[in-house]
Amino acid sequence: MTRTLPHPVLQALVGDEEAGAFFSNEAELSAMLRVEAALADAEAKVGLIDVAAARRIAEVCGSFQADWTKLSEGLARDGVIVPDLVKQLRAAVGESYGKSVHLGATSQDIIDTALILRLKSVTEILGRRLDTLIHSLDGLKRRDGAVRLMAHTRMQQALPFTAADKIDTWIQPLERHRDALQNLAPRLLVLQLGGPIGTRGELKDRGDAVADAMAGILELGFAPSWHSQRDRIGEFGSFLSLLAGTLGKIGQDIALLAQNEVGEVRLATGGGSSAMAHKSNPVPAEVLVTLARFNAGMLGILHQALVHENERSGAAWTLEWMVLPQMVVSTAAALSRAQTLVTGISFVPGTVADH
Amino acid sequence: MTRTLPHPVLQALVGDEEAGAFFSNEAELSAMLRVEAALADAEAKVGLIDVAAARRIAEVCGSFQADWTKLSEGLARDGVIVPDLVKQLRAAVGESYGKSVHLGATSQDIIDTALILRLKSVTEILGRRLDTLIHSLDGLKRRDGAVRLMAHTRMQQALPFTAADKIDTWIQPLERHRDALQNLAPRLLVLQLGGPIGTRGELKDRGDAVADAMAGILELGFAPSWHSQRDRIGEFGSFLSLLAGTLGKIGQDIALLAQNEVGEVRLATGGGSSAMAHKSNPVPAEVLVTLARFNAGMLGILHQALVHENERSGAAWTLEWMVLPQMVVSTAAALSRAQTLVTGISFVPGTVADH
Amino acid sequence: MTRTLPHPVLQALVGDEEAGAFFSNEAELSAMLRVEAALADAEAKVGLIDVAAARRIAEVCGSFQADWTKLSEGLARDGVIVPDLVKQLRAAVGESYGKSVHLGATSQDIIDTALILRLKSVTEILGRRLDTLIHSLDGLKRRDGAVRLMAHTRMQQALPFTAADKIDTWIQPLERHRDALQNLAPRLLVLQLGGPIGTRGELKDRGDAVADAMAGILELGFAPSWHSQRDRIGEFGSFLSLLAGTLGKIGQDIALLAQNEVGEVRLATGGGSSAMAHKSNPVPAEVLVTLARFNAGMLGILHQALVHENERSGAAWTLEWMVLPQMVVSTAAALSRAQTLVTGISFVPGTVADH
């Protein structure tokens, strides 16, 4: 089984192959095609277009080969990839049914829904990893929980406690994050369908019916159009940053406990140095701190995009595109690094006896 | 009834008297005294200290006059105000019961719980204001909803719609924020009690009983100590920024619609200019944008404090103190400015007819 | 000599009395009055107003007692304090010369110039403190430089070096910051004078002459109006954050070296704990980290205000007001805390011998 090379290579350190895959060009196109097909299917169901048109559109979407150069030029020109995609799709569908493609929809319907479809998978992955990590921390607690450590407050030794006490402070917020993920999923994982100005007006009196059918087909929740209401995206970003922050705190703790002078945590394997053969660096622990600080800052950018002018802000929306995928991937990476770290450490009785 | 002058005077523009009052020195001290009294009361209830001691402590806390100069010097020296406060309190309580003051607690128990007590009031205020604002927007929709406007996407005219369509995009996220506030309150509004290293260890085997009694007295939820788990604070910050962001979007919309060339919104009264008598500036609308961008960025700082080293991080905790109160006050201010704005605007048929 | 109590008391920990004083209501008013007087003086010099008018305005500005309640209401209404101030000033000057007050200027001229006047003093204070701190670090190096320490990379022991090596890494960036401050001062410390739309158009053909005279009177540099060009402010914010960052790095190093297990730095005095009498917390070191992270994040907000719509953005300008003073005060505080810290530490031979 060959693994593809991360691109850029820095992703080998801070990226995540599984989560990153959802933000490849191919994954985005595939999700957009799924949305266009579902739109046509829903419109056929409510009688806005012919069933044969929907069938033809589904067929084309299922095997569509995009002209990426044109898509890319279209994106640069239109600020959004959909106009050129729709043009290509209509040509592929053919003259008889071409005008049934994308009927009554706007670019944002396709892009936002295609994002949400992928975020649905992302939330499942994050949920699974959270479960696994909590499970591993429980195991670590069972195995090493009785080890006596020195608690530290304000960077100074405080009083003795146990590894179990420490591990509890790591597990508890993770459990809250797991609950939070379950709670936010129904709010986040909803269809976007509004048409050009968010009113479903181009779908005549059948806008809600189309949306309802489309949500059913895509297994997303129904919601009124939320083109210019970006709180869902902002809330999900907050979740990611909170989770990355908790993991960053775990990383910081481990890096501090693994200091040679402290030695209360031993790492399975550390990173090597090009100059000092004796060193064993707590690389994944440091990376967790990096990813926490990165996400915290990125969240501050993502929330700038809440100020979304009028019915669609090109400026604010594009800002989301630059930020959210990076937050998803780096938070998934943090979960993965934390898992590696937690399964590789052991607690070692420290200098407690001296005090 | 005299109103005090805001300090600094900029608070007249971006501050909020009612919310700001919770972060005055006096309000913080008062909340800390309430927490110390509740701690003693709870400890008496479970038999850790004499009932007479608790009574004496309650009495002293109820009428305590702090030496603020010493508190301030203590804060500069200890990084936290509590050690000097406890010293003063013990002296005031007197020798017989002095050692029963603050028994088994640590500074963070007092400060965090005193914060949460005030955030409880803050959430009630925010909730009430959200209700009122939504109510006013409903009224605006009833009155002006039928006015035909031009929808704008990407800073260009799109298609006509109605004021009701526009107002709906403002109300819907506010309703979600109102629900979110109700959902987060039980997570946020919990006691902090852990003792020096967060284990309730100094309270012998009665730590949970003390915490349970104390939570009951203070009408907060029970929770294990969360000294180093700052996700509650980070989550509340996210809520504030999301809310401020939604209000900023409303402000941005109104500023754009109130442009002379657009003229689809008329402001009751505008701000004057020192140089141009003819101008009527959309000051509260602009301020909403300011407060949204401020909160978004502050959230990016607050989440940096999630990386809380070991059992207590002076660096991270102090960062929260610098950021969270400003987020609370400026979000409350945004709700208040939005209320003023919304009750003062009227929608005016725009240039729709031309298209 | 009594010291006033910091307000809020947290300023005792993270604030700076000397720098903070420039952002009091009184200091801002005083600077604005100085600017109005200089404007009148300059206008008299070039013949735009009577010399007697300028003299009367100077006299009134020199002893003016503002109605702060009205100023504060004016600020809330107009978004800027100047319109009401000018109204009060004109009334105080009297009918004959009242219209010579603020002639051809706009609020932003007064406020920005009043800010720059105070930043001039601020840069002098920062420069002096930088000199003192570098001097103290030189002294520390002379005294303790030969102490053998363990260098640490990636949170692990690397190789032995000396305290002098360590101190050099602290001094070098401070020297660059000192140079940077000298370089940026002429760019930053310039007059703002543009009139309502930044063209000096209301000053007829004597706009540049007025600006030139006014710059001379106020001992500021001459520049074209920069109402909507906020790079000067953004650049100064960058300087503050870079400086605070360097100081935060020093604080972080000291907190790490002062860990009980490392013990390579000894603090003169540490902060006390309310629960653990044995502790000596590295409070100023931690605060330096806090102030660095605070400034870094605040810079990210300040630069959002570079997107300044058209000839004056109320939203962006107000954001500067909320952010820049806090950056100035907290950076000045960081210099002051660093000074305390550096003069109180001593280096102690560490565990080097073990390796």
Next chain:
Amino acid sequence: MTRTLPHPVLQALVGDEEAGAFFSNEAELSAMLRVEAALADAEAKVGLIDVAAARRIAEVCGSFQADWTKLSEGLARDGVIVPDLVKQLRAAVGESYGKSVHLGATSQDIIDTALILRLKSVTEILGRRLDTLIHSLDGLKRRDGAVRLMAHTRMQQALPFTAADKIDTWIQPLERHRDALQNLAPRLLVLQLGGPIGTRGELKDRGDAVADAMAGILELGFAPSWHSQRDRIGEFGSFLSLLAGTLGKIGQDIALLAQNEVGEVRLATGGGSSAMAHKSNPVPAEVLVTLARFNAGMLGILHQALVHENERSGAAWTLEWMVLPQMVVSTAAALSRAQTLVTGISFVPGTVADH
């Protein structure tokens, strides 16, 4: 001549091919090889290694084919790509001279210097683009400068002025940025060489001589090792954000002036809509706003990395890697989009006559 497809495709909108190329895996490797060869060359010059060794190393570096899978695994393990690269290089150089590879250097020497080499080219590109943009704005001013426009303050019409007045406010900060770039280049474009703990200690008494020779070979400035002093990087980030902010302000102005209702700027070509054939969206103008806000926030993250623990912080350094390249590319993109925009707009007499 074929253009490669941007990856991800979003880069077609917000990326920059020319600047982005410096951050490809290949470009980074190539720069690192150049640094290793220069190190060997310098060490041969001062007599630390054989001239033949340096020659062999240069030869190998000139034609080296890396095993990217191993590099990527090494990066994930060691937190830095250099240890594995050095291993591969030594193997390629062969046994006799292998130990002369990377002698006395540390990973950070190679990576930081390889970054600076590329930033040198980046600064040249940015400088050229700034010149071109200023030139184009001068041309626009000559052509359209006399057009009468309405100035706008606080989102309201203020007073009439001319396109030349407006364009001046765009050119002036760009000229300052051009000067700033020239001023910062000598500070930024310096060698990094310190060895494992930044003291050049492994190079015996010839550390400075090696650094001097190496700086000469690479045409960079000489400086003491700055491993843990990240102000150079932070300062360059500030420059990028200031520049992007100025361009964002231009974009915001153009988007506002190009509103249908205002119509004072006409765009050569606008972006199309998937739903509204009549629309012409100001895509590059909006993207400038996006890139400004993105850079402002990223700067807030980059400055978090100034808190660099001890002699090397894995956490802080990795954070730079995640942030700085994105700032470079997006600022370069902003210059390019601004160029397109400026050469495509024309000013149109607005509604001035009505006032």
